[in-house]
Amino acid sequence: MDRRAPDGGGYNRKGILTMKRAGRLQPVLNLLAPFLGLILVILIFSLMPEVQSRFLRGANLKAVATQSVIVALGALGMTVVIISGGIDLSAASNIALTSVIVAAGVNAGVPPVLALLAGLVLGGLIGLANGLLITRLKLVPFIITLGMMGIARGMAKWFAHNQKIDAPLTWLNELMAKTPRPSWLLLAPGVWLMIILAVAMAVLLRRTVFGRHVFAIGSNEATARLCGVRTDRTKILIYVLAGLFCGLSGVMEFSRLTVGDPTVAVGLELDIIAAVVIGGGSLSGGEGSILGSMIGVFIMSLLRNGCTMMGWPNYIQEIIIGVIIVAAVALDRLRHRHAA
């Protein structure tokens, strides 16, 4: 550290103003790698003769957007968790459990609004349990949420007697409809909800006291405590928030499937985490952004979509996504080393 004392000459010559701009540009630079990745994926598929005519079509992009909603909502919460230096492995199980509960509610004749709220509350409660256990037992989030992953998945199967729960169609199922009603909406209501919530979360992280506290805890929890941040309370809030997003994601899952399936979304937590990491989130905390995570989600959805259109088998997609995760993080490392 000490060796990097600013050499007076360098920064007098360059002048304060330009350097200031460099400081402000930093967040944009952070997103450069994921953004280039996104453009690369789009370029590759729009140059493939087999799919280029269909790939960039509005209808296809609409479908991609709709397919992204479930992972994207999970990623909104996961981004906050990862910035704070934590992890939530229970996300996918939480989604499955809430989808089952919502389906059961609708099936039992509960008004859809109440079923939706019940899903949100349940998701939030699972997050609350995560947060309380992490802060009270002082165990690492990995362990607690790994346990919760099993607990929530098991509860979903138990509650649904290990089978799908059918439910009559309601307006809930239109949230994820491919052709929205009314048609002037252009995109499914779920997609709009995702966009609005993404903007809200970006503002929350960048412009509020809570957001600063999240970054501070992720960067150095001891410092945050020293500065009077109520670290435990903030961490509980973070996991509740993540749980709420999983609950909402579960509602969307039910909306898409029209049934409650306790075995749905197995392994989806890893897709969600991958999206955040591709988007510049650091698993050691203190770094990440909503825009980056959303780009990460779309890189993965577009890849899936493109590969399917090419008729490539599933395993090819898996290999490509694996390579992208490693490449994205390696690139990020490289950039950091240069910055330092």
Add this chain to the structure above:
Amino acid sequence: MPSSGSDLPALEMRGIVKRFGATEALAGVDFSLAVGEVHALLGENGAGKSTLMKILSGALRPDAGEMRLSGKPYHPADPRVGRRGGVGMIYQELTLASHLTVEENISLGREPQLNGFLRRKDIRLKMRETLDFLHHPEISLDARVADLGMGARQIVEIARAIMDRSRILVMDEPTSSLTREDMDRLFQVIRKLRGEGVGIVYISHFLEEVKEVADRFTVLRDGRNSGGGMIADASLDEIIQLMVGRKMDALFPRTARTPGDVVLSVEELKGGEMTRPISFDVRRGEILGLAGLVGSGRTETLRTIFGLDAAGEGTVRFAGKAAPSGKPWVRITAGAGLLSEDRQGEGLALSCSLTDNMTLSRLRPYARFGFLDGPRRRRAAADWIDRLNIKARAPEQAVAGLSGGNQQKVALARLLHQEAEVLLLDEPTRGIDVGSKSQIYEWMNRLAAEGKGLLFVSSYFPELLGVCDRIAVFHRGTLLVVRPAAEWTEERLMAAATTGKAS
């Protein structure tokens, strides 16, 4: 087992010079160690003791000078060569893997093997013999190191060094975390090793135990030999004189300040590791220094006052109001601010910006309904960057890229921005350049003149004497005595901190 042999000294170091950039850490130091001798190496923090020992171990290479082991030239390229040459180091922070067993730790890195398979039987026998020889038959080879006490861990380290056939053992502050009983047993071990012809370099701040265990002593000051001799011929006072004998620098500005009301009052406070409860007051416009050795309870006192460590008992009052026992955020509201001794590990969030680091403890003025006024916050940070003369590119820059002195100024800026009434400063000038140091002294003086109360922990006596109005000395987990700074000298502080007796 090592055995005594020749008449040549076990170790001879002559004219050792070591420079780090422009600073000369060692300016031609001589040191020798006879076979079967305990030789105390003494000096203040920064006198060059650890640099000299790193050169001996091979961790650093000298810029000039020569070393001989039993008369043979010795130029270790790295610590492994040093170990093979028979130099064993026992550091202050023990270097054992706490998840492994005693046996695994002792044989770590040189496991006896035959065609890749471990051959444990012979070596276990030898380990057993060694531990018994060290008067510690109760240490089981299969015990996990994590389950051992500090004293036993030290013995395991020594056993490892002996199994390496070390002829020279360097012990750096070996007793700093030992109980009296473990200490006595360690001294027995040291005497036994001496009897076997092992030469021991003994580094300690506790002069009384040095008198108890050492044969000879050498004092370093500012990277030079300042004296030495047989320990039996020297009084504690003479040794202390050799250690400190330096003129006070004109670094410390002091404007007239008149102590006002009591702003911090500590009553019968006892932190978890403290040995006895302590009480003292700090007035507005006053700087109270906390002197003592590392681990004597100074840092813990600050952290307990600030609510970072739980208080076992006692009360803390800020400006006459009893602060509800509690967390740092409660204490910050009550007007306290703490500057951590661990700048990089705790004091600063390195990947966060200067703005974030300075304003995190008081975001309220910039918040409306939880939303932050970014530009105003940035302007406030820029203002402090200006006032403290912090060398940074922009308020948005990550703190990690600043020099140590500038980082420390960011940490101080946080307390200033927070408008803390009671500043708890833990080693604020450690490891930073002289320019930043003098600025920090200036600010401390200014804050006191403005009527704040300051607590100042430092291991460097001259700065305590230069800056403080009163100085409290801590010894082995409790407060020994508080006196006006004018009644202290470096020698008296050193004597009180090292012997536990205030003269």
